[in-house]
Amino acid sequence: MKKLWGGIFQKDPDVLTQEFTASLGFDRRLAPYDIAGSIAHVKTLYKAGILKRDERNRLVSALERLTVSLRRGTFQFHPECEDVHTAVEYALGKKVGTLAQKLHTGRSRNDQVVLDMRLYSKDAACALIGGVCGLQRSLIAVAQRYNDVIIPGYTHLRKAQPVLFAHYCLAYCEMLERDKARLNDALKRIDVLPMGSAALAGTSFALDSAYTARLLGFARVSANSIDAVSDRDFIIELLSALSITAMHLSRLSEDLILYSSEEFSLVSIDERFCTGSSIMPHKINPDTLELVRGSAPEVFGSLITVLALMKGLPLSYNRDLQNDKKALFYSCECVQTSLALCAKIVATLTVNKKRAGEMLADERLLATDIAEYLTKKGCPFREAHRVVGALFRELRTKRRTSLGSLSLKELRKFSRYFERDVFTLLDVKRSVSCKETASSTNPVRVKRALTRWKKALS
Amino acid sequence: MKKLWGGIFQKDPDVLTQEFTASLGFDRRLAPYDIAGSIAHVKTLYKAGILKRDERNRLVSALERLTVSLRRGTFQFHPECEDVHTAVEYALGKKVGTLAQKLHTGRSRNDQVVLDMRLYSKDAACALIGGVCGLQRSLIAVAQRYNDVIIPGYTHLRKAQPVLFAHYCLAYCEMLERDKARLNDALKRIDVLPMGSAALAGTSFALDSAYTARLLGFARVSANSIDAVSDRDFIIELLSALSITAMHLSRLSEDLILYSSEEFSLVSIDERFCTGSSIMPHKINPDTLELVRGSAPEVFGSLITVLALMKGLPLSYNRDLQNDKKALFYSCECVQTSLALCAKIVATLTVNKKRAGEMLADERLLATDIAEYLTKKGCPFREAHRVVGALFRELRTKRRTSLGSLSLKELRKFSRYFERDVFTLLDVKRSVSCKETASSTNPVRVKRALTRWKKALS
């Protein structure tokens, strides 16, 4: 095994131990960050007078060539290396010989791995913000395309009140906007350079961490070396933000699976995002959305993994911390793909206007409007609620479907506040238009919101 | 059962259903917020011309009296009310009669309960920030009291390098500072008024939500009514922040339990925070810290509860959401108490200087300094690491305890870079002082940090 330690050891490590402790299988994702960090470290060593100009140049040049081979897919991860740091130092040695032995001066894998994870997390968070914007754009586009369509709004999966389809879409835009805000807030705490902390106490080399931070584009430098190597808050915070995003996507998936079912038939999902059955020839199943919904629990699992991992660990670094990696990598990758797929599915969604119209024929959707009507006529709201409840109970009992089939006289048996104009309420367009509050589904408000969103996302 | 609905129902609810769906047992914590929200709602109804001045005055006055009775502990939660909203409306009815029937105009419990939860969360987050500051102050105080004490720093629970005890304390201050930042970021998304959203579509009453927000001190108004009643992100975000804080406290607890064990004997915990055994008369156990450590999993459990609760829920409101409450209340209360107890325990901590000195006698703590010394003499770091490893292996094999017992000649068998001045390294004070980086345990740096913290927290 290639390793960065061993002088004090009298025996070679057990083979199963080598396999079990090795992380190269998954931490190779960190290679570009490890190399970038090493380049900055070399420059910092030079600035501190620890490397000569020539040494710096040879090391930087060799590391840059490693970056190129990584991009080209020709980088050799030596399978005997226990981790990405060892693999990079080993590959560097192949290029520059014993000079590579100077690379690790003034740093430890304890601060180095945090650096790599922070660089990865910055990239991932930025890419995720981009993915969220992509889905928002799809939502705006479909909302725009069907901007005059009214659908039943649901509470408790029961028809509640008419709402604009666009208003429904914008609800998800709002959720996603918070997701971006959380990612941006997480970035503030990700964007901290841990170098200079070495193992846990700092180093006796006069490394200018502020300079390293500038080279790597970090906003700040860790203030405390013990904290710098022990801290995984930034990973938990990213996983928390991703858990909420994944939860949002699971709700969107659930809605679309329901709305596209034969029973609802309110929307259609493009069949490019569906798959079939190996036995039932007629099946066109919304598998992609089901897997998006089923990804949220994986992200929750990763979050709880890292929290339980950290629970009760003494300071400073413990090897348990290695198990933060798979949890983070898979969650970032999974949510990123889910966002991209949802964006595609939403962008190609078809809304069945005719079916929406049929669903809205149920006058109970207007019950609240009628209660508010009575209130405006002078009836206290709580009483109006009772009156309208009783009215619909009567219709239900007598299996009469329409309020319009009642005469004003019949209505006035329920409440003296009913007047002739009550029948104008039986119109779903009027229902959405009569809404007056800022966050409501009033078409004027929704149109304004759409314009605002388009501008913000362009 | 007292309830705010029922007109359409033909049967009374099943008794077990009433018990199971009732939330008054735990949501009574929301009563002060529910009343405050109702006062602002009444004023908004008046501004919109829905209530007359006299009606407003009677309602506000009665609600204010309810607040007073709540504070005095004389408020009667009618046990037949299913939730806090019903209990408040019922109590109001007892004071103002049928006028109370006008209170619920233009709002739904769907937006009302979110309002209450947001007001609660704002208060809780602010109190938690105060609690975090309190613990930071204790840490600074004890760091100051023992500002010249050096202790062994640990990685993998093995002695690593000497660090200042104050530097160790400041590591926790850094963690806690991030906790505050996260709570402050969460507050930005908590601080949003959901009123005007009513059930899910908004309302036909022209309620000025911006006015309501001003009355209640909210920074913003919800932009989308469907989102407003479906969203529990702010609760999950608060639980995420609390999970990290609870995790930090579990690590502090673990450290203090370890360091105060008979085997470490590095610190003593005031016995006022310990309890004894019912059978073993000699026991003085660190129960408080164990329970703080054991509280973190409870907060993690609450976080996963609310995430799994939301997974796959269709929009908008579903009754499942009720199960966010106990999770939030207990977690806030538990972390708040844990913070207060940790603050007290840290403030009364005793550090055993003599024992610290004994623990530092192990020269392996200086191995890294020696490797860095060799590097400064010209030996590439990777080789220096091997040399020092081999040196300590030799000492270990020959059961020689001190490097100081070797002659320079013997040392030079390991590396030609050793010179006479190597023996000056065998001093832990020198070890911390020689650290050069910004985040290091160098006493000058630590002193500066202490001063900065004291100022920031005063």
Added chain:
Amino acid sequence: MKKLWGGIFQKDPDVLTQEFTASLGFDRRLAPYDIAGSIAHVKTLYKAGILKRDERNRLVSALERLTVSLRRGTFQFHPECEDVHTAVEYALGKKVGTLAQKLHTGRSRNDQVVLDMRLYSKDAACALIGGVCGLQRSLIAVAQRYNDVIIPGYTHLRKAQPVLFAHYCLAYCEMLERDKARLNDALKRIDVLPMGSAALAGTSFALDSAYTARLLGFARVSANSIDAVSDRDFIIELLSALSITAMHLSRLSEDLILYSSEEFSLVSIDERFCTGSSIMPHKINPDTLELVRGSAPEVFGSLITVLALMKGLPLSYNRDLQNDKKALFYSCECVQTSLALCAKIVATLTVNKKRAGEMLADERLLATDIAEYLTKKGCPFREAHRVVGALFRELRTKRRTSLGSLSLKELRKFSRYFERDVFTLLDVKRSVSCKETASSTNPVRVKRALTRWKKALS
């Protein structure tokens, strides 16, 4: 504070510490078990010659009176007692004076609390098994009531194949049967007496644990005292079993919420298990089922709490273990009530036969039967699948709804294996009857299964 220790302490405990470490608020549920355990302990002390006959009699009699007062609700839990054990010993002291000081001979709270938790868990597991049987009986009853009703079976929430409603109900009976088996398996590991283990090492009193086990009805005695006081496996195992049960109930709830939606209209839920809206007068919402669905995450949260609690705890007892209690109590209570409510809801369910018939009119439900028909005629299944897929694609493209509207000639363009008898397939009754496998929805098989279940549950 009343406490069972203190001799070695020089100071009184901090007030907040007392509050934080106290468990009487929730562990009072253990009082009947604590007293029963104490009675058995007294008898065991007598058998070992540690108590005199008269002492035994006075103690047993007083403890029995405590049990009576507990049942009557007149037992006084002294609020200053830190836990249920202290409260019982204190109450005993009020009855028998200093003799109560002999009660704790040869035991520790470490083994005593495990005893109490095991007795509680036994009772809870048995009650839960009863609750599961109750729900099974309801399922059988409703299956019997609608034993000839065919409904669409779903995969991916898309209509798949016709199945008997009774077959669907029996699927849940199978799940619940496994739940019972798991609870019974858990009982084997719950049913172990920990007494005799004392603090962790056993005791020098010659207590006959086998005798204590007989008195309390335990099947076995702990084999190792260190394990006996450290082990909480039985609680985790019970929470695992409950998590699966709660998950099953969440699926049943989801199904019933969906099937009773206006869009499916396949079943109706009795309105006694629904509640209404405070603003929308027409709403009849399936709140009970939503809360059952939303209870599963609470049980999952409790499970993860206890697992994370135990992670990395050194042997033997640590105070962290106290946090197993709320997790267990709430989960048992919550699942028990959920089972009872589901039993009531299922028992009163109405199936809408007419609507079922309409839903089955979709001939795609028979696509698989047609493919199997072709296979029986000699067409390899994979080809038959393609043929039938293409056939339904054609119908879909041409917006023709019925296969019956095609001539045999037209059909044979798709496959030469089609013959005249293909049209007999277009009958859902035939579809269920033609199923041949043991686990299938064939009415003969289902009827047999129903008979078997009725017998097993009677």
Added chain:
Amino acid sequence: MKKLWGGIFQKDPDVLTQEFTASLGFDRRLAPYDIAGSIAHVKTLYKAGILKRDERNRLVSALERLTVSLRRGTFQFHPECEDVHTAVEYALGKKVGTLAQKLHTGRSRNDQVVLDMRLYSKDAACALIGGVCGLQRSLIAVAQRYNDVIIPGYTHLRKAQPVLFAHYCLAYCEMLERDKARLNDALKRIDVLPMGSAALAGTSFALDSAYTARLLGFARVSANSIDAVSDRDFIIELLSALSITAMHLSRLSEDLILYSSEEFSLVSIDERFCTGSSIMPHKINPDTLELVRGSAPEVFGSLITVLALMKGLPLSYNRDLQNDKKALFYSCECVQTSLALCAKIVATLTVNKKRAGEMLADERLLATDIAEYLTKKGCPFREAHRVVGALFRELRTKRRTSLGSLSLKELRKFSRYFERDVFTLLDVKRSVSCKETASSTNPVRVKRALTRWKKALS
């Protein structure tokens, strides 16, 4: 993309959808089980008269050749296949041409994947039981090797009472024995054949599932086809059992990390299971144990993933279920390796007898024995507890270390029950030997237990 469906589709699947829904990357572990299941399926088809003898022979022979190529590592998983089932059917087609099109007769991937997962789970559970036995054997061996060593037993990480090191080891044997029992119980519910259930309704081919079960060695056949394809209880149950095992290993790891720390120095871990530091040349860290401890949270995360995945899923099969696979595979592999490593580490553990002796010099370890002594002399236990507490408080206050330094007269100031023979208590060997209860650390009992274990595990 190679797929088992598509006839009804008009468009090809989206590329990202193909990648996202593909499972071949991880479900290839199922290939041997998929082939074994297919062989049994072919034989069952033949028995039902659906395949001719010649067809059966050709298919079985080709499938057996695939098994061989799999074992040899030459099996070609065609990268365009979406899952293992498709890959196997595709590979079969390469060998037998169109005959392969008959393989999928009377089955669906819905029952097939459950079959594969059940076969995998059976193998995994059996292997895990073997792994648990291996660790138990190591524990017995080390207990035997140090069978006369007494160590301090801990509660709250404070010295409690002397216990035999062997007794401590046997505590873990007990825990592991329960782990085996749980795995065996889980096996009962794993050991069920789902075939014959097809998509969800059964099939019209007269497949004899009991025959298939015999061929594959299953104890039972699924009773209900809808349940058969929807059920993932067996996976959750296995993950629950593994979570508890992983938790046990995390406690063992914690103990060994603590006991091998410089401060405890009670045991030494063979350095083959340790790794070093990249910067600190002296470090020999217990990384393997730290990673074992850090594996438990990963298993917990997998458990919560599958529970949250299933929450609220309607019957029957949904694609979300695919996400059970990685959770199960990684957890089985991880715990299996952890068990093997712990077995090696325990087998090579060294106990430092001299250090154990020093640690036992603390007379407080005997406080409980003294209280029990007083009780035997007639002092009620609660009073004896107070007396001994006060006695040790006095010693502590006066900084006197040994009870032996007090005269009997001095002792009798604390209690008149003290007699000359009290001084014989000051002996740890006597302390363990005086224990009388069945589960106690009494050397006679422990020896007997050791013998019993050795026999059971041989």
